[in-house]
Amino acid sequence: KQEVTQIPAALSVPEGENLVLNCSFTDSAIYNLQWFRQDPGKGLTSLLLIQSSQREQTSGRLNASLDKSSGRSTLYIAASQPGDSATYLCAVSSSGYALNFGKGTSLLVTP
Amino acid sequence: NAGVTQTPKFQVLKTGQSMTLQCAQDMNHNSMYWYRQDPGMGLRLIYYSASEGTTDKGEVPNGYNVSRLNKREFSLRLESAAPSQTSVYFCASSEGPPSGANVLTFGAGSRLTVL
Numbered sequence: 518k519q520e521v522t523q524i525p526a527a528l529s530v531p532e533g534e535n536l537v538l539n540c541s542f543t544d545s546a547i548y549n550l551q552w553f554r555q556d557p558g559k560g561l562t563s564l565l566l567i568q569s570s571q572r573e574q575t576s577g578r579l580n581a582s583l584d585k586s587s588g589r590s591t592l593y594i595a596a597s598q599p600g601d602s603a604t605y606l607c608a609v610s611s612s613g614y615a616l617n618f619g620k621g622t623s624l625l626v627t628p
Numbered sequence: 629n630a631g632v633t634q635t636p637k638f639q640v641l642k643t644g645q646s647m648t649l650q651c652a653q654d655m656n657h658n659s660m661y662w663y664r665q666d667p668g669m670g671l672r673l674i675y676y677s678a679s680e681g682t683t684d685k686g687e688v689p690n691g692y693n694v695s696r697l698n699k700r701e702f703s704l705r706l707e708s709a710a711p712s713q714t715s716v717y718f719c720a721s722s723e724g725p726p727s728g729a730n731v732l733t734f735g736a737g738s739r740l741t742v743l
Contacts, residue, residue, distance in 0.1 A: 521670070548727065553734075560632070560718060560734035561671075606671070615686055616732070618670040 519544045519611045523619035530597055531627055538592040538622045540607030545585045548610040552581050552592050555604045555621070564605075565592070597626045630654050632735035634719050640741045641709045649704040649738050651719030659722045660702035661686075661732065662694060664715040671718065676726050677702055709742045716740070 520543040530536050540550070549568045553561040565574045565581040567590070573582040578595040594601055604623045608616040632653045641647055653660065662674040673686030677696040691713060693705045702721075706713055717738045722730035 551731070558737070560736045561720075561732075562734070563731045566731055608671075610727070615673045615676070615726070616671075618672075620668060620670045 519547075519609055519617040521607055521609050521617050521619040523605075523607050523622050525622060526620065527623040527625075529625040529627065532597060532599060534597050534626075535593070535595050536597055536624075538594070538605050538607075538624070540590040540592070540619055542588045542590075542609045542611075542617075544611050545588050546611055547585060550581075550583055550590050550610070551608045551616065552579075552590075553606040553608060555606060557603075561606065594624075597624075599626050599628050602626050632719055632721055632733050634717075634735035634738050636738060637736065638739050640743065641706075642743050643710060645709050646705070646707050647709065647740075648706075649717055649719075649740075651702045651704070651735060652700050653719075653721040653733070654700065655721060655723070655733065656699070657721035657723050657733070658699070659724065659726045659730070660696065661720040661722075661726065662692075662702070662704045663718045663720065664688065665718060665737075666715050674704065674717075678725050706740075709740075711742045714740060714742045 524539045552564045567583045580593040604621040606621045607619040635650045661676045663671045665671045675694040677683045680699045719735040720732040724730045
């Protein structure tokens with residue numbers, strides 16, 4: 518069974534810092550990897566989708582990389598803002614029908 | 629743009645009671661999903677539906693039933709609620725088949741407490 522781990526579980530940074538969130542997975546035979554954002558009491562918003570053949574995807578201040586061979590993905594957030602405070606979830610598709618989610622990294626960006 | 633709408637947002641049940649969580653999407657998506665989110669466990673797939681009239685079990689289907697009433701609606705039923713089913717339930721949909729290659733759109737969640 519695919520296991521997805523996210524480190525750190527929680528992170529607090531001052532506004533303006535660049536930061537990296539980490540995601541690792543145990544089975545490298547994946548279809549794709551997605552990063553989601555979850556605000557308190559809300560649903561999940563898809564941020565970036567990286568297909569297994571891709572190395573990275575970018576959207577605005579967000580950049581996600583994928584290294585299938587090592588079972589790792591990173592989400593890079595540039596010039597963090599208080600509005601970036603949320604929980605970030607990594608999800609891997611490797612079974613053909615379901616996403617395997619990590620437990621998330623709770624990010625707090627302080628003014 | 630409503631996207632994925634879940635009702636109710638909050639519900640408190642007593643052990644043994646039954647209830648149905650409703651989900652509707654207005655994006656003409658083919659596939660729909662029910663997940664549960666528990667502290668320290670991440671999101672886990674309960675059931676999914678690749679098209680109207682079809683449903684399949686996910687990772688944690690025990691204690692639940694689902695109905696894909698039509699293309700828009702996918703309901704989750706608890707026949708005899710148990711405290712272990714206290715959770716936040718999310719409905720999601722995607723345009724393509726549930727192969728994981730799609731971007732999923734999630735509802736805002738339904739918080740269920742079973743006493």
